Each structure stands twice: as C-alpha cells, then as structure tokens.
Amino acid sequence: MSQDLTTAPQGAGPEPTVGLRRSGALRQALRRPAIIIAGGLFIVICVAASLGPFFAGDPNAFNALERLQAPSLAHPFGTDNLGRDIAVRVLFGGRASLLVGFAVGLVSVAVGSLIGIAAAMFRPVDLLLMRVVDGIMSFPIIVLALSMMAILGPGLQTVIISLSIVLVPSVARVVRGRALVVSQLPMIDAARMVGASRWRIMRTYVLAHCVTPVLVQAAIVFTTAVLIESALSFIGAGLPPDTPSWGASLAESRNYLQTAWWMWLFPGLALLATVLSANVVIDGVRDVLDPRSARR
Template sequence: MTGALFGPLLVGDPNAFVGSARLQPPSSQHWFGTDNYGRDVLAQVVYGARSSLLVGVVSGLGATILGTAVALLASMSRWFDLIVMRIVDGVMSFPILVLALAMVAILGPGLFTVNLCLMIVLFPGVTRVVRSTALVVAELPMLDAARAAGAGRTRILLRYVLPACMTPILVQGAIVFTVAILVESALSFIGAGLPPDVPSWGASLAASRSYLATAWWMWAFPGAALVGTVLATNVLIDDVRDLLDPRMTEH
C-alpha cells in the first residue's frame, strides 16, 4: 500500500520505451530489470499496484455498500426479499470471471467499466452473507419492542440491524477487495481489462509469457506483488474475523 502511494515519486514513467535497454536483468540501474520494450519493471509493478488497489477499493467498496443495502432491505420486506434473492441467485449461478468478461465485452474496456462490472458481479455474495445475519436480527424481541415504541423502519435498520451485521460486512468487504484484484488481473491478462497505457499486474504477466525462461524477472516481480497482496489481505481477514468474533475472545 505504501509503495503504491509513494512509489511513483521515486520511479520513472512506466511506459517509457528504451530500445537499448530491452530485457536487462535486475541491476543497480533497474532494480527489477526491464521488459521486452525496455520499460522499467519496477515502475510497472509500482504503477500496477496503484491500478489494482484502486480497482479493489472502488469496486469492493461499491459492492459492499450495495450488497449491504440490498440485504438490509430484504430482511425487512418479504416481497422484496423474494424478488431480489432470485436475482442474486441468478447472478451467482455464473462464474465471476465469465460474467465480468461478458459485461466488459458489452460495455467496452476501461477503468470505469471494470469497476462497474466488478461491483455488479460481486455484490450478490455480500448480499447473501449479510442477509443471513440480518434475518436473524430482524426476529429478535428488541426489534418488536422498538416497533411498539414507534420506531420507523429506517431507524430500526440503522440503529439495530446494521450494527449487528458489521462483522460479516467487514469480512465480506475484505474478501470482495481480494477477489476484485484477482478478477481485474485476470481480465487485464487476457486484454479485456484496463487500457494498454495503464500499467497492471495482469498485463505485465501477459507480456512475460514469451519470456518465461529467458527473462524470469518479467513475471516474478509482478506475480510476487499480486500473490503477496492477496495473501496479506487474507491474513488481515482472518485477524479481523477473530477479533470481532465473540466466540474467539478469551474469558
């Protein structure tokens, strides 16, 4: 995260072509070596981190907010729950990558399109998990007491149901963030994600396919960045879940 924020202040233009510096191994001048166009791999990795993290944060946050809002409304209205959950089931019946690829093919590649597609594709998973918790909370006696006291539906959702669902919301938000990064990298790997002039870990891995044995640094460093980000996020998810789960608290 720190490298993505401040790295561009230390590295050069990731799209700068230097023909005389093609396929140079890591050195003091190019710490991560250069690719087949003479571009600095370190700059590609750093700027690729900005693109991947931006997609993960924007689409993950959007999917989490949308999924949570739909789940809360579904927990308070039976007819809305019946309709929206059939839509959720329909969306979740398709593989995430296939559905995202189909939407990108229709709307066209681009940063906004990728974020929008991932948000639509990923929010059903958040909705299903948060809805299961919200339905349990909606049946608690305290909500009957709140209704008897004259509390409206909006106040009940925001004052009682939403706080009780914060643990699954946070965990699902972190999971969606990770999945969004992986799907964006997969889309960019096949050329259907971000534009060619926008560095991406997936695009860097795609460019290294013809140089797996002769230029290992072209795939090793972007791959390590992608794997490291996913693993670090998964560790954070486990820590947050253990911290917020009262069953894991030592008495």
C-alpha cells in the same frame, strides 16, 4: 419490562455494548503478530502504489538498448522485452489494481448491504431481490465479468462497474442472512413496541450487528476484485494496453519464463503479497470479532 422497552430505542440498548465489544476486539487484534505483520505489509504496498508513481518515471518509456536487463542498481526489478523499467510498471500496476479493489469493495459493500437489509426487513420485495441475486450468482464470475466488459467496453471505470455488478450479489446474500437473524431478536420487537420506525431499526440495530460479516465480505470482495482484474488484464480484456497492470505484466512475461525470470517474479510477488496480506488481516480480525469462527 416497561423500563427495557422505554430505554431500548434511546441509545441505552445494544449500541454501546456492541461498540465497546468491537473496540476491545480491535485492540486484541492489534496484539496478534500475524495481523501486525500482514497489516504492515499491506500498508507498505498501498503507500508505495499510491505515492510511488509520483516519483517514478514513465511506465511506458521504451529503451531498446536496455531490453531484458537483469535487476541492477539502475533498474532494481530489471527491464522487460521493450526496455521498460519493471519496478516503475509494478508501482503503476499496483495503483490500478488497488484502485479497482477498493472501489469495487466500497460499491459492492454499500449496495449489497442496502439490498440485503432491505430484503430482510421488507419481506414483500425479498422474493424479487433474491431471485435477481440468485440469477447473477448462477453465472461464473469470470464469464459474467467478460460479458459485462464486452457490453461496456474497455477502461478502468468499466472494470470497476463490471466487477461491482458481479460481486454485489455475494455481499447481499450474506448481509441478508445476518439481517434475518437480527430481525428476530427480542430487542427488535421491543423497539417496535415503543414506536421506533423501521428506518431507525434498520440503521441503529440491524446494520450495527451486520458489521462483522460486512467487514469479512469487504475483504473478500477486495481480493477477488484484484485477482479478477489481473486475470482480465492477463487475457487482454481488462485495462487498456497503455495502462500498466500486474496481470498485463504477467501476460507479457509468458515468452520469457526462463530467460527473463524477473519479468514475472516481481509482478507476481506484488500480487501475491497484496492478496495474502489482506486475507491474513481480515481472517485475524474476523476471529477476534467472532470467536466462534475460530473454534470451527
């Protein structure tokens, strides 16, 4: 017993085992065709949305003589009701949507994980933090996002801040639940007995065992942020009108559903492919990291 207590906080405890198990799980995930296909599609979308705008033209360039043209060699995705190239607008819209998704995911996971672990390890503040979290989660996401947009005003940064505030509570709630389970494990008691600080326990043990739920929540937050941003832009409450967005492109196509099918098809496919590929990847990785979830 004394040998176990001595070696626990010095790195010979669960860290190498967790790291090796996670590394082997990721190698196993890369052998699954669904993960490879979905991951490849997601990477292609990210690369196209990141680099495409540098080689494309102006997404807001009007050309009345080329309005509502079907897909052709000159315009692979056709043109919209104002003569703008839809392919260019899809690329620029993808950059905005992915930027919102990644930024909101990063902020929500970082802040939510901090709140969740703090609530689990510092029980006197647990009640206060969780009541705030419950209060925010009691509002519908769209309604709360619209309220934040009305307070902060339109803009890309406003969308990121608003969605981060809305989606942090869901991450905090999941991380807190996992951290409470980990805090009751024997290795935590052993680390405390040999004098490990609370900060070391949180960083080395608790946080390491929260990686799997954090990964899942990161993907959920990303896809949710992309969908909410598109929904807000669809109703005109998201990005500014001069900023291309998949949601705004879908809104502009409502009056041309039958006469100009390409106006809604390509932005809709881009949005669907992004959300679907991200969900397939994270579901596969989650099943590999936590085989019990695949058997449920």
